[in-house]
Amino acid sequence: MKVIYLFFTSTFALEGFIRNLDKPACIQCKHYLPDPSDRFVSSNAKCKMFGGKDTHTGTILYQDAISVRRDDSRCSTAGTYFEAERNLCLKRADHLTRRTVPFFILFYMAWNEFK
Numbered sequence: 001m002k003v004i005y006l007f008f009t010s011t012f013a014l015e016g017f018i019r020n021l022d023k024p025a026c027i028q029c030k031h032y033l034p035d036p037s038d039r040f041v042s043s044n045a046k047c048k049m050f051g052g053k054d055t056h057t058g059t060i061l062y063q064d065a066i067s068v069r070r071d072d073s074r075c076s077t078a079g080t081y082f083e084a085e086r087n088l089c090l091k092r093a094d095h096l097t098r099r100t101v102p103f104f105i106l107f108y109m110a111w112n113e114f115k
Helices: 002-017 065-070 088-113
Strands: 046-053 060-064
Touching: 046 065, 060 065
Parallel strands: none
Antiparallel strands: 046 060
């Protein structure tokens, strides 16, 4: 039974059941901005191509990457504004460092305080 399942999933999955298989992923784009407090591939990620300045505070507010890809007038499913990130490994490492280093600094300070 397992052999039949593997045959059908490997034969037919790539032909018509998986949509947008040939489209680029947002996490591989240089405009992808992961949520600093969450994982690199979270649903809270933003797109640096689309956003606006808040006139009250002056901060830049980016739109969600998911909503940008769903809208045909912006990046759309085809990835109209997609530009490949050349250093994806470094971008992931930088995100992990920024996310975990403050925790380790606080842990180290608390550890030394109670030693």
